[in-house]
Amino acid sequence: MPKKSPTAALPVLTRRRFLERLGAVGGSSLIMTAMTSLDLMAGQAGVRPALTGRPGGAKVLVIGAGVSGLVVGYELGKLGYDFRILEARDRVGGLAWTVRRSSEHTEINGERQVCAFDEGLSVNVGPWRIPYTHTGVLNYCKELGVPLQIFVNESDASYFYYEGNAAGSLSSTRVRLRELKADMIGHTNELLVKAIDQRQLDLPLTAEDTQRFVSFLVAQGYLDSSDHRYKAFTNRGPGDPYDFSALLRSGFGNRMRSIPARDGTAAAPMFHPIGGMDQFPKGFQRAIGPNRIVFNAETQSVHQNDAGVKVVYLDTKSGRKTEVNADYVVVCMPLSVLAGVDINLSPEMMEAVRATTYSNSAKMGLAMKRRFWEEDDQIFGGHLYSNLPLGEFSYPSNDYFSRKGVLLGLYANVAVGNLLDQPVKARVEHVLMHASKVHPQIRQEFESAYAVWWRRVRYSQGGYASGATTARRAQLSKVENRIILGSAATAPSSEPDWQEGAVSAGWQALTSLHERAMRA
Ligand SMILES: Cc1cc2nc3c(=O)[nH]c(=O)nc-3n(C[C@H](O)[C@H](O)[C@H](O)COP(=O)(O)OP(=O)(O)OC[C@H]3O[C@@H](n4cnc5c(N)ncnc54)[C@H](O)[C@@H]3O)c2cc1C
Incomplete structure (x- = not known):
């Protein structure tokens, strides 16, 4: 049992309670003044919880160093908790992965790829843009010193290109x-x-x-x-x-x-971190410090009883299994992966975990010897508007006027034909063949590709969680004794398909954990 701290008997002062008290004294206008002056107005993720109090000696394990797990870890650190984050990969960020030279992965039952882009070239194969309304993410970027730049979501120079009869006489015309x-x-x-x-x-x-x-x-x-x-x-x-x-x-x-829309994929302005989306999780990593995150630690079982939780993880480098004990565990791995982990949660909770579906997302970066879209077509960022089987085809919003660049050749969130079952080389050929209808230079300028089909990526087994029903989200957010779920799929705001959802899920898990720990 965790030791009780001197503050343990005090009720948790959440930001909401603080504002309620303020309102009782000065009326709602005082609340508004306090909220705006403290920059606490709710964004998409809601209001960041302001928690106080410190349960003495409570030990917490967070599983997964994606955005949600990092939010939980960062905030636990500020509250003075003793915590560790167990991360199966050798990097932070989870889906927030920027592929650059030497990045690699082996598809589940498939091929190994090693990125051959030139130094300095990269592609965000997961999240790549942040709407200006996603203040949860943007405020963290500010706080963590992650510099942002504009993501060009619409460029008037972009082409429309529709094939087939549907577009009438303008079919196959740029x-x-x-x-x-x-x-x-x-x-x-x-x-x-x-x-x-x-x-x-x-x-x-x-x-x-x-x-x-x-x-x-x-x-x-x-x-x-x-x-x-x-x-x-x-x-x-x-x-x-x-x-x-x-x-x-x-x-x-x-x-x-x-x-432009305020939210969603058509929002403007949008932002992205200079140097790649992985700069955002790396900002958390810097702030959390060097000794809190255990890498290559694949959690295999999580067993709780009234006294605590026992977690067994596999060190994927040495092959050794390690047992760690904690008072509480916040599980921030994707539910697609959690469904296969040995964990003693209730049947209702496991049913909700298994019922959560993940997008069939894929992205392909194409390194080009020359930025022909800029030099020949004066296109600077934005997307191609087409009905070609490429999903979204996009031009980089960074490093304009440099020599080489990486195009996003394909971005889809549903299956594109049977590409998933084809060798990577055939998938690249598919993209080059279709893209060359709009950009005939693409074959000549092509250098190398990197393809990520998230269903086939270990520790993800899918893209983003699709929005769950309110009832399922309510179930997923329940505290089951000493275990709390916190990945984006549990987001109270129903935006699991954005990093903002991961932030709000992290905040929810943190608040539940803190209230539970302060009661103990
Ligand atoms: C293609 C694509 C495009 C997207 N575009 C955008 C966008 O433009 N903007 C935006 O804001 N959002 C976007 N999103 C959504 C965003 O990426 C997610 O909502 C968010 O990153 C989810 O964070 P998470 O922490 O919940 O999960 P994850 O990022 O999946 O993190 C989970 C972590 O758990 C770890 N893990 C898994 N298994 C284990 C284990 N057994 N033991 C220990 N650790 C384990 C994983 O390695 C990982 O680090 C996109 C997603 C995809 C797939």
Whole structure:
């Protein structure tokens, strides 16, 4: 049993309780002032828990040094807990993996790859972008000194390229997003002005406001100010506008947005750490210190009783098994992996663990001898908009104007045909063959590739957890005596597919653990 500390009898002062007390004294406006001035306004992950008190001598093991486990470890360290993180790999970050020269992995029942990119080149094969609303992650970056740069999520120079009949006469034609925006808005404005001039629109406007409306449509810059026609113009780029009905038929316009989203994959602005997404977990690693994380420690069993928890892990380098004891264990490994671990949780909990599904995510980085997309096409970041079987194909938002670069040749979260069952070489050929329809230079400039299909990656066995139902999330967040689950799949905010979800899951597990430990 853990020893009781002098503070053990005190109730835990959570940030919420602190703010409630403040409110009791000064009313809700005082709460708002305190929240804004302390920079505590909730982001997507909610509000970071402000916990106080220290249970004397309580020993905690955290399993997994992905973002969720690192959040738990970092915050436990601040509270003064005695903790260790057991990590099966030889690095922190889990899915937050930046592949660079000499990175390697062997697929489950498959091939070994060793990255042959030049020094200085890299690709984020897991998370790669952070929406500005993900303040849980962004505030940690600030606190940990992880420098960020803009992630270009939309570039007007990007191409649309749709194959097949669906896109009509614009099938297999490269159309720039800039051209699409200009032509769609230009044609629309011309039609509107024409209809107004011919009194075909029954507008709920006065005559003066109708004239102001026409002036607004012209002042947007698409229409000729004398005849109110939409014609070729400089900002659109060279060439005549595409035919309006051909554009409507193409379906390209469905992907056009004038105001970027606040959240999700279409958010803007977005950020990414300079030097790769792994700089984020490495920031935690630095702050946690050198002796708290045990690498190459594959947890094999977790057994609890009323007195404590016994964990057995395999040192994957020496092959030796080690038994460690703790008062509490926070399990931050993916549930896909946990399902195969010998752990004494309740049948209800194990059912929820097994019911959680993970995305079939894959990414492929393609190192290029020359940044032809910049030099030949003036594309700086952003994505290709296509219906090619590549998922997302993207251009790097870093190291502009350098000689070489890494394209994201494929990013999918569902199966792409039967690629998963093919040798890596065939997967690379698939990507090069399709990408060369848009960028014919790609074969000549291709140097090497690195492919990660997360289902086939040990210690992940899948991509991100798909959002679970509220009932399942409630089950997963229950404290079962001395064991608490904390990976992104347990996120209370239902955003397990983002690092922000891993942060909120970590905070939830930390709060539950602390309340449990303070009660002991
Ligand atoms: C392709 C892809 C793209 C994504 N894009 C984005 C994005 O752009 N932005 C964003 O914010 N999020 C993105 N995400 C989601 C984000 O990566 C996850 O939500 C988050 O990283 C999950 O963190 P975690 O700590 O829960 O899990 P993990 O990162 O999986 O960490 C679990 C840790 O447990 C360890 N472990 C496993 N088994 C054992 C064992 N037996 N013993 C000890 N340790 C073990 C693992 O090695 C790992 O370090 C993406 C995910 C994928 C797959």
